[in-house]
Every structure is written in structure tokens, then in C-alpha cells.
Amino acid sequence: MTTFPEQLHTGLTRLTEPGQGILLAASGGRDSMALLHGMAQLRRFSGSTAIVVAHLNHGLRGDISRGDAELVRSTSERLGVPVVISECATGELQASSKGSLEESARNARYEFLRRTAIEHGLSFVATAHHAGDQAETVLHNIVRGTGVRGLRGIQQQRPLGDSVTLIRPLLTISPDLIDRFVAEQQIVFGNDATNANSEFTRNRIRHQLLPTLRADFNPQADAALIRLSQQSAEMIDCLDALADQILDRSLLEQTPAVCRLDRELLRPWPEPLIRHAMTVLWSRCGWPRQKMTTEHWTRLAEIIVEGIEQSMDLPGRIRLSCSGRVVRIEKSRHARRASE
Numbered sequence: 001m002t003t004f005p006e007q008l009h010t011g012l013t014r015l016t017e018p019g020q021g022i023l024l025a026a027s028g029g030r031d032s033m034a035l036l037h038g039m040a041q042l043r044r045f046s047g048s049t050a051i052v053v054a055h056l057n058h059g060l061r062g063d064i065s066r067g068d069a070e071l072v073r074s075t076s077e078r079l080g081v082p083v084v085i086s087e088c089a090t091g092e093l094q095a096s097s098k099g100s101l102e103e104s105a106r107n108a109r110y111e112f113l114r115r116t117a118i119e120h121g122l123s124f125v126a127t128a129h130h131a132g133d134q135a136e137t138v139l140h141n142i143v144r145g146t147g148v149r150g151l152r153g154i155q156q157q158r159p160l161g162d163s164v165t166l167i168r169p170l171l172t173i174s175p176d177l178i179d180r181f182v183a184e185q186q187i188v189f190g191n192d193a194t195n196a197n198s199e200f201t202r203n204r205i206r207h208q209l210l211p212t213l214r215a216d217f218n219p220q221a222d223a224a225l226i227r228l229s230q231q232s233a234e235m236i237d238c239l240d241a242l243a244d245q246i247l248d249r250s251l252l253e254q255t256p257a258v259c260r261l262d263r264e265l266l267r268p269w270p271e272p273l274i275r276h277a278m279t280v281l282w283s284r285c286g287w288p289r290q291k292m293t294t295e296h297w298t299r300l301a302e303i304i305v306e307g308i309e310q311s312m313d314l315p316g317r318i319r320l321s322c323s324g325r326v327v328r329i330e331k332s333r334h335a336r337r338a339s340e
Contacts, residue, residue, distance in 0.1 A: 004173065004181035008038045011169030012049075012126075015157055021050035021122035022167075025113055026076075028055065028068030028190040031128035033075065034178050035170060037187050039126075040079040052120050056112045057087040058105050061192075068190045075188070084116050114161045122164070129154050129168045132175040135222040136205050138229045143205070147294065148239075149279070151232035153225075172226075243277040247284070252326070256285060261327040266304050274301040287331055291315035 002010075016022065024039060026032040039051050055072040057065050069085050076083035088108060113125045134153045141150035160166040170178070182189065198204055213221040250265040259281060266274060275297045282289050292315055300320060303310050304327055311321040321328045 004034065004177050005038050005041050007173050007177065008035070008169055009042055011172065012042075012167075015167040015169055016124055019049070020124060021052070021120070022124045022126050023113060023117040023120065023122045024051055024053045024081075025109070025125060025127045026053050026055050026072045027128075027192075028071045029128075029192060030182055030187075030189045031130055031170065031175075031178060033071075033187050033189040034182050035126065035128040036072075036075065036079070036081070037185055038181065040081055043081075050122070051081055052116075052122060053081050053083040054113055054116045054125075055083070055085050056109050057085065058108065059088045060101075060105070064190075064193075071188065071190055082120075084120075086112055086116075110160060110166075113166075114164050117164045118161070125160055125164060125166050127166065127168055128170055130170040130173050130175055130178060131226055132206075132222065134171055134229055135225040136202060136210065138225045139210065140202055140205055143209075144201075148232060149236055151228055152236055153229040153232075155233070174222075239273075239276050240280055242273065243280040246273065246277045247281055254285070257331050259285060259329045261304075261329075262325055263304055263307065263322065263327045264325050266327070267307065271301045271305050274304055281329070285331070287318060288316035 012022075022039070024032070024036055026036050036053060039049075043049055043051060053072060053076040055069055057069045059065060069087070073083055073085055117123075117125050138151060138153040141153065154168060154171060156171050157165055157167045181187075194200070195203060196207070198207070210221065218224060246266065246269055247261075250261045250263075252260040252262055254260075266277075269277075278297060278300055279289065282292070296314055299312065300314070302308070303312065303320065303322055307322075309322055309324075311319065313319055317332055319330050319332055321330075
């Protein structure tokens with residue numbers, strides 16, 4: 001079995017180019033502290049990769065949050081790695097949460113990481129999501145009802161801005177290997193008590209559902225879920241490429257606010273492909289998809305394929321109208337919000 005640093009090096013080689021700088025997102029927890037120590041070891045051996053550590057104190061857990069920040073600072077300084085610590089103002093996240101404090105905290109964290117990477121001239125931001133997180137995410141998506149895209153789980157990389165890419169070099173590394181590395185290196189890390197709170201669905205999946213699946217159904221349930229995510233990612237990539245071809249051939253106009261398509265060039269394609277092409281179009285235009293349900297995508301494709309002369313209001317203040325050969329999809333401040 002290869003070591004944690006060796007698997008980390010493999011992940012980095014797959015996702016980055018030699019000599020490109022990396023910003024490490026460190027919460028102070030086990031996984032991110034293992035990533036920090038592993039990167040420090042690789043840097044000592046290769047001496048070529050510039051790394052900077054970044055930690056955002058969300059200010060939600062009082063002294064515990066400040067303790068995590070201090071742990072990240074002191075560990076980074078001891079390892080000789082530059083570190084950037086920032087803290088949200090009191091009440092800042094609550095004020096911007098719009099009902100979801102968790103989402104507000106996540107958005108603040110990624111914006112801080114993006115901005116810090118740019119300020120230090122770094123091309124990549126690395127987080128410590130691992131294979132266990134991937135298995136949990138796929139299972140979470142399944143139980144709450146997901147489309148095919150949700151089966152891919154966590155992506156190994158995605159844009160975090162025009163010049164920064166978010167990467168997850170631990171995504172194929174098992175939590176057991178991380179545990180062994182932490183024990184061998186006697187790595188100090190902080191414990192987040194919310195990880196054991198059964199009020200959160202993900203924690204129930206981690207501590208109740210997955211152990212039951214391993215014990216009663218399949219000891220290799222985690223590996224099966226990870227294989228499913230990998231195969232789904234490959235399939236989605238193929239569908240996305242085909243959807244791009246469909247859109248490119250049928251687009252009459254595309255701006256951030258309006259898209260017009262030739263319906264006669266769309267109708268020969270199977271309805272499931274039209275649905276998928278519409279999800280790709282939404283991504284191209286940067287339109288919100290969070291409130292788009294299976295029913296919305298299905299009805300959208302039906303109107304296009306069946307040649308129905310109809311208008312339809314969609315979540316995110318998007319309006320569909322079809323007339324003759326033209327399908328017009330417009331994002332407007334004046335669209336009705338009843339369906340949102």
C-alpha cells in the first residue's frame with residue numbers, strides 16, 4: 001500500500017502542473033491538517049511547489065473557533081509555510097444567510113479562498129475532501145432525490161474564478177489512510193462538535209446509514225458508491241459534450257439575458273437529451289438552477305419537442321416562450337415569481 005504523501009503526490013500530479021502555486025484551505029480539522037503536513041513533506045522533498053495556508057474564522061463557535069485559527073497559525077509557522085488568517089465580523093454571516101447559515105458560511109469561505117489565491121498569485125486552491133466524503137455525498141444525493149448529475153458527487157476540480165481552480169487532491173484517498181498518517185506523524189488537530197450532531201442529515205448518513213450498509217448489505221459499500229460517482233462523472237462528461245453540440249447547432253442568439261434557439265433543430269433529439277442540453281444552457285448563461293425541479297426540466301423539454309405554442313415562467317425569474325420555430329428563454333426582472 002502506498003503512503004499518504006505518495007497518494008497525495010499522485011493526486012496533485014493529476015490535477016496541477018509542476019511549479020504552480022497552491023493555496024491550502026485549512027479548517028484545523030483532521031483532514032485539512034493532514035493535507036497541510038503532507039504538502040509540507042512534499043515541499044521539503046521537491047522544493048518546487050509554492051504553498052500558502054488560508055483559514056477563515058467564521059466566528060460561529062466563540063473560543064473554539066479562535067482556537068482552530070491559532071492551531072492553523074502555529075502549525076503553519078512551525079512547518080515554515082506562510083499563512084493567512086481572516087475572521088468574519090460578528091453577525092456578518094447571520095445577516096447574509098437568507099435562511100441558510102451553512103450556505104452563507106460556505107460562500108464566505110470560498111470567496112475568501114478565491115480572493116486570497118489571487119492576492120498571492122496562486123493558481124489553485126486545495127481542499128481536503130477525501131474518498132469518505134465522496135461516498136457520503138453520493139449517498140446523500142441519492143436519498144434526497146437526485147438526477148444523474150448528482151451521482152457524480154464531489155468534482156475533483158472546478159473553477160473558483162477566472163484565474164483560480166479549486167482542486168481536491170485527496171478525493172481518492174481513504175479516511176483510514178489519513179488516520180494512519182495522522183497517528184504516525186502525531187498530528188494535532190481540532191475536533192468540531194457539530195460533526196457528531198445527529199440533527200444534520202450528513203452526520204446521520206456518516207454515523208448511522210453507512211455503517212448499517214457496511215454491516216448488513218455490503219462491506220465495500222463506500223467503494224461501490226465511489227465507483228458509481230466515477231462512472232457517472234464519465235457519463236456526464238459525454239452527455240455535456242453532446243449537449244454542447246446540440247446547443248451550438250440550434251442557437252440563434254445567446255446573451256446573459258436572452259437565448260433564442262431553432263426548435264426544428266432541437267426536436268429530432270430524444271427528450272432526455274433536450275432536458276440535459278437545457279441544464280447545460282442554464283450553466284452557460286449563469287442562470288440559477290437550485291429551484292429547478294425535475295418537473296420543470298421535463299415540461300421545458302416537452303414544450304420544445306412537441307412543438308407547443310406556449311409561454312412558461314420558471315424559477316430564477318426565467319421565462320420560456322415558443323412561437324413557430326423559435327424558442328426564446330429570457331431572464332427578466334419582470335417575470336412572475338409564483339413558480340419560484
